[in-house]
Each structure stands twice: as C-alpha cells, then as structure tokens.
Amino acid sequence: MIRYHVPYWTSSIMSEVSDQLSVNPFQSHEQLAKSTTEQFKDHFGYGEIGYQYFLSSATAALEVMALALEIGAGDEVIMPSFTHVSTANAFARRGAVLKFADIEMETLNLDPASVERQLSQRTKAIVPIHYGGIPVDLEAFQAIADIGRCVVLEDASHGIGANYNGKALGLHGEMGCLSFHQTKNLTAGGSGGCLFLNSPELNQRVETIISHGTNRMAFLRGEIPKYEWCSLGSEYEMPLYQLLFLNRAVAKMEWITKRRVKLWNLYLNSLRSLTEKGLSFSSRSSENGHIFYLLLPGGVDRKAFMGSLLEEGIETSTHYTPLHTTAMGIQYGRGPNRLYNTETVSERIVRLPLHHLLTEGELEHVVSKIIDYFK
Ligand SMILES: Cc1ncc(COP(=O)(O)O)c(C=O)c1O
CATH class of the missing domain: 3.40.640.10 (Type I PLP-dependent aspartate aminotransferase-like (Major domain))
Known part of the structure; x- marks a missing residue:
C-alpha cells in the first residue's frame, strides 16, 4: 500500500x-x-x-x-x-x-x-x-x-x-x-x-x-x-x-522539506501534460511540499477515480467540506450563500501520497496509474 x-x-x-x-x-x-x-x-x-x-x-x-x-x-x-x-x-x-x-x-x-x-x-x-x-x-x-x-x-x-x-x-x-x-x-x-x-x-x-x-x-x-x-x-x-x-x-526539518519538495516537483513535472485533459494543479511552486493536489475536470467521478487508485494500492484523500455549507457554518457565518471556487474545489480536489518515505519508484507508480486512468 x-x-x-x-x-x-x-x-x-x-x-x-x-x-x-x-x-x-x-x-x-x-x-x-x-x-x-x-x-x-x-x-x-x-x-x-x-x-x-x-x-x-x-x-x-x-x-x-x-x-x-x-x-x-x-x-x-x-x-x-x-x-x-x-x-x-x-x-x-x-x-x-x-x-x-x-x-x-x-x-x-x-x-x-x-x-x-x-x-x-x-x-x-x-x-x-x-x-x-x-x-x-x-x-x-x-x-x-x-x-x-x-x-x-x-x-x-x-x-x-x-x-x-x-x-x-x-x-x-x-x-x-x-x-x-x-x-x-x-x-x-x-x-x-x-x-x-x-x-x-x-x-x-x-x-x-x-x-x-x-x-x-x-x-x-x-x-x-x-x-x-x-x-x-x-x-x-x-x-x-x-x-x-x-x-x-x-x-531533520531541512531534510524533510527538501525531500518533500523534490517529490512535489516530480509530481508536477510528470502530471503536467494532463492539463490537456482538463486537470489542474497549483499554479505556484511549493517551498515545503506539504500537499500535492490535483483538481479533476467537471464530470469526472471522483469516488470512482480514487477507488481505482485504491485498487492499485494507492491511498489518496479529499479535503475540507466548505464551512459555509455546514449547519454550524450557517449558524455562525454570514456572507454569500454560494462560494463557487470553494464549492468546486471541495468537490474536485484529490490529494496524492506525499511524505518523506515515499520513494521515486512509488511516485512513478502513482503517476502512471493516473495517466492510465485519463487515457
Ligand atoms: C488550516 C488549519 N488550521 C488549523 C488546523 C488545526 O491544527 P491542529 O490539529 O494543530 O489543532 C488545521 C489542521 O489540520 C488546519 O488544516
């Protein structure tokens, strides 16, 4: 895994x-x-x-x-x-x-x-x-x-x-x-x-x-x-x-950061071509490699995508549920009812494996499975 x-x-x-x-x-x-x-x-x-x-x-x-x-x-x-x-x-x-x-x-x-x-x-x-x-x-x-x-x-x-x-x-x-x-x-x-x-x-x-x-x-x-x-x-x-x-x-912080940034850049360079298929990534580079995410194009079933990666032994993660859509957010919050970017991102984001122990070989495996999925 x-x-x-x-x-x-x-x-x-x-x-x-x-x-x-x-x-x-x-x-x-x-x-x-x-x-x-x-x-x-x-x-x-x-x-x-x-x-x-x-x-x-x-x-x-x-x-x-x-x-x-x-x-x-x-x-x-x-x-x-x-x-x-x-x-x-x-x-x-x-x-x-x-x-x-x-x-x-x-x-x-x-x-x-x-x-x-x-x-x-x-x-x-x-x-x-x-x-x-x-x-x-x-x-x-x-x-x-x-x-x-x-x-x-x-x-x-x-x-x-x-x-x-x-x-x-x-x-x-x-x-x-x-x-x-x-x-x-x-x-x-x-x-x-x-x-x-x-x-x-x-x-x-x-x-x-x-x-x-x-x-x-x-x-x-x-x-x-x-x-x-x-x-x-x-x-x-x-x-x-x-x-x-x-x-x-x-x-150990310099070592951890360097390792994560290297992996972050490898992901970006290996996946960048998928922008042609409508996927998007951070437009700015990362200095600490904390999260590598991709945004799926509209219409792609995120659950099915993440499920297919899991079948290949690859764990991925979504991220925050927009606070303004929760019962507490409605009680304590004010502002527009719709926050389009927030809602779109929350529905389409997938975070990829990224940690100090991830090897280049494992990263290549993740990349190849993602590229295969969008062929
Ligand atoms: C943006 C943000 N703020 C606050 C927190 C809370 O951090 P902690 O778990 O250290 O309390 C988190 C946790 O992930 C976070 O992502």
Whole structure:
C-alpha cells in the first residue's frame, strides 16, 4: 500500500525523549521552549522571533489569538470557508460572526477581492490560511486590514518550512500559528502547535491566557509577590514529552522539506501534460511540499477515480467540506450563500501520497496509474 501520509518519527528520537525523561521527567518547559526556538532560528532561518509559544495544537493557538484580541459578540472575522473547523471554532466560540470569503482556483488560497467585499466596520480580523504551505498574498491582506483598521492573523498550520518575501510563514501577521499535528511535515509526536507574535502588549495578555488566566509568569519572574486570576484562560501549553520530541525532530526539518519538495516537483513535472485533459494543479511552486493536489475536470467521478487508485494500492484523500455549507457554518457565518471556487474545489480536489518515505519508484507508480486512468 502506498500510504497517503506517514508522520515523521524515528526510534532514535523516541529513545532520546525517553532518556531525557528518565533523567528528569519534570524539567523546565521554559528552558526547553527557549532551546526549541533557537532550533527554529537555526533550521528555518527564522531570524528574529518576537515571541514563540509551544502549545498543545494550532487549534489552541487560534483560541489564544481570539482571546488575546478580546474578540466578542458582534465582532466579525473574515476567513476562508475552505479551511479546518479550528479556524472557525476559535472565533465562533467567542461569539464572533464568521464572514466566509472565497478562494482563488490557482492556489486554493483566500482571494483578496472576496475578502474586500466582506470587510465592514465590525471586522476585527482577517484570517487567511496558507493552503498546502503556498503563501497567500500577505501584502494584499495587510493593505485591506489597514483600510478596515483590523489585523491579519496567519493560520500557517500547513506552512512550516515555507516563506513569504524571505520570512517564515506565521511571522507576518499580528499573530500567527503553525501546526505540528501528525498530518503535518513536522510533528511534535502526534499533535502540537505554536503561536508567534511581536507586540509586547499582546504578549502580556497571551502569557496570562496560557497560564490559566493568571499572572503566574510575572510571579515566576519575581515581578509580583503572588499570582491571581486576571483574565479568561486555560491550560494550553504543549506537554513536556511532546516538546522534547519536537526539539529533537526540528533538526531533520531541512531534510524533510527538501525531500518533500523534490517529490512535489516530480509530481508536477510528470502530471503536467494532463492539463490537456482538463486537470489542474497549483499554479505556484511549493517551498515545503506539504500537499500535492490535483483538481479533476467537471464530470469526472471522483469516488470512482480514487477507488481505482485504491485498487492499485494507492491511498489518496479529499479535503475540507466548505464551512459555509455546514449547519454550524450557517449558524455562525454570514456572507454569500454560494462560494463557487470553494464549492468546486471541495468537490474536485484529490490529494496524492506525499511524505518523506515515499520513494521515486512509488511516485512513478502513482503517476502512471493516473495517466492510465485519463487515457
Ligand atoms: C488550516 C488549519 N488550521 C488549523 C488546523 C488545526 O491544527 P491542529 O490539529 O494543530 O489543532 C488545521 C489542521 O489540520 C488546519 O488544516
């Protein structure tokens, strides 16, 4: 079976984690987080990072963003409908109205023109995702946010290893996040995420929110004699053993990225001729090889296509159900009833196997079966 995805882990990482835990199972999260941030700088060329928090997931990071911005009832947040539910839940649970915007067919990224149409005086944030790690047009969104006096929050859950204008995804908006879920290029042992931000004022709120809503961190720094409840918050930190896993796995990131990008390019070069048959692919190249997708032409039965590949031992995957078409999306969302590109993509997308263990031979097998199918 050619698996759609295989998470990155090695037995040596596992034994290093277990050795570390057996020496000291309760070591300082703060020290380990600092050393992991240094690793991010070394291995991703992250340059200056204002603040980076390692949290239990990107979902947690998005929730912290919504709390830190004090988003509440009546506020509006613009986001793609073609995204994971976590992008929406974080803001819906604060009482915000979700304004779903459409995506561009060329990249499956949020379309600035559609976002502009959703902007209002109540807009508090624009939350683009970098689909498959291909950067959205951040400058365009920042210009729209400046007009609307709101902020850009980057959901860079797919974005590890990719850049926009030479700076890592996640570092551009008012706040940004990465996901280390096992489906991503780099995992923190199954799940995990991180939050980036620059503003010291927002940072004060964030460190309170992730400390159960207390000023415990200020207390630990010796700034106050005791700590107490001062905002809404929760337990959001990444568990120690996962942070240890991530700390070790980051070192392999350049290798993982290079391998995935090589495979991504091989897919594109081998399948490009199928555009004649009406298939389409990302029009932009990938810097992190997170997702390789094809869009089937109208009228092709996707279930039959995926079924025929499965019979050949090839696992494939569809992707998001448009949020604006779900019961929750209808309850919490506003905006056009139809988002044509989003709906078309959701019906026609097929994601192909792509992971660090996929061999060139396996990729050729996938390609040949797809080409045969469209002969
Ligand atoms: C765009 C997007 N945002 C958020 C998430 C949630 O990430 P996590 O599983 O780390 O909470 C995902 C998960 O796949 C995602 O694709």
